[in-house]
Amino acid sequence: MNCEQVRDLLSAYLDGMLAGDERSLVASHLVDCQDCHSILIDYYRFDTLLTLMPRIKPTPSLSHNLFSSREYYELLRCLEQESFLNSHHL
């Protein structure tokens, strides 16, 4: 396998999503190729950074805006009407 072919498979290799043969070919290429190996290390590092990104809390007003919105009231009204019609088999 050349570097180009391996680079297309590095992401799936990292995720453990390659079948046995392909996995072995990539693994043996990585032993000898410093460039491809450093890309794999980068992928691992960036995955870790993304995983550890701090979560932002939504503002409390988001909940208020959603549950007091006109659209939400209309939705509840529609659901109540549907429920009424269903219960009376209309």
Added chain:
Amino acid sequence: MTRVETKECTWSFEQIYDEYKTAIYNYVYHLVGDREQADDLTQDTFLKAFRALPKMDSNLKLSAWLYRIATNTAYDALRRKKLIAWLPWQDLDHEPADAENADPQEVYGTTELVRAALKRMPQQYRAALLLYTQEGFTYSEIAQTLNIAESGVKMYLSRARQSFREHYRALEQGGARR
């Protein structure tokens, strides 16, 4: 109180919102790169979800289905934004002008570098990468959420990582246009 049944259990709208608000908000924020817009789009996502819950695909998990709605809502917003960004030099991913000539390491901490690199990626790859790394979705769940084949997820994640790496390193080295 209105309650809805899913494959997993019975929920009230408030319970669904409380359970998923932070995750959906962060996902949408990283897709569109703007907190104010993320507020509006998170609200839209939940309203669409509540409205469509009776028609929800019973084969889907509630989380995958919510993320699908969030993805489509964010993509629609990004498309609209592109349509109104009519000035030829107007950059969708605009950063403050005073960052123009500064050292990127001073302007951006790691979190900001990650956010900036995400913003520069193609949106469909960005979604796959966020679902995998931040939400811990499996390939199968990403396929369900983005409505693509599992083989497509492998390709999306591969391109996502290539793209993210390219943009992150460019930003790190100060070579990217900001």
